[in-house]
Amino acid sequence: MSIVNTLSLESNRQIKINFDGGDLSSDAGLLLIKEFVSKPGIDNLLGKVFKTNDSALFRYHTDQKNLLQMIYMIIAGYFEDDTSDELTNDPVFKSVLEKDTLASQPTVSRFFNRMDEDTLNQLLMIGRILRKRVYRIQMPQAVILDLDSTLLDAYGKQEGRAFNFHYQSNGYHPLVCYNGMTGDLVKIQLRDETEYSSTGVVDFLQPILDEYLNDYPAIRILLRGDSGFATPDLYKQCEENGT
Incomplete structure (x- = not known):
């Protein structure tokens, strides 16, 4: 054939x-x-x-x-x-x-x-620029900032990898902030698995609040999170920033 x-x-x-x-x-x-x-x-x-x-x-x-x-x-x-x-x-x-x-x-x-802290800051700036472009089309009356933490499974001996009893798993426990109205990710910060949900949340959140207060003063800012974020420092931060 x-x-x-x-x-x-x-x-x-x-x-x-x-x-x-x-x-x-x-x-x-x-x-x-x-x-x-x-x-x-x-x-x-x-x-x-x-x-x-x-x-x-x-x-x-x-x-x-x-x-x-x-x-x-x-x-x-x-x-x-x-x-x-x-x-x-x-x-x-x-x-x-x-x-x-x-x-x-x-x-x-x-x-x-080749990525470093400066590279990560550039990615945050890109997100900020894109939000401006979207808000030029339609400015929302309010924004809901959803705070949360999540599990990122890790395998092997990566730096910062640890066991978390809540998730019963090894990995990382990053802080995340979403736009609760659209589901868009606003910011994420990597942490090791042993960190509690609200650890470092005030420093994590302040640049986001600064952006909205400076760039969009007319937008009402609402903050939402579970009981793991019910801390006096976060309440104080919300009061000081009119959130």
Whole structure:
């Protein structure tokens, strides 16, 4: 039995049949995500505001593209950075990132290792800028800041990993703040698993209150949290900030 590598139809020589498979992808939905990212200018914003502590004069895989690659990968369900090696020639990922190839796993790991406290502050600033763009379209009358803590499972011997009796699990216990009206994440801060729910909440919350009081003085600020956040210091902070 002969194997057909390429077959041209006699009725139309422009049509060819083969078994190469072509450039296939199961992640075509990312093209719509790309459209959403471009509308408020998130991709351009990352290029202007986001920069790791990098001494290299030139990189083909820039910080902006590396961050966008990880965002698209997570949205598509690829949570491990080593999956970037499998996606390096995926046509949809190359299209949304506007690159010939994706950054490899070692490149992504080096990218993560360059992140520091300044990088995290840049990400918080990006969130603040995006909130301004959204509020220009429609300014809310009130915002509900939902305080909470959650479990991030960790495996191995990562720094700060510990056992939490409440969750009966090893990992981290970060502080989180969501916009209770929209579900958007406003801020998150990593802590080790032994920290109590409200530990460090006053310092965590103050920059958020400063942003809303300075940028949107007309918005009424409401704070919501469970009993783990019922502390005198937090009550005092709310009173001092009109919250």
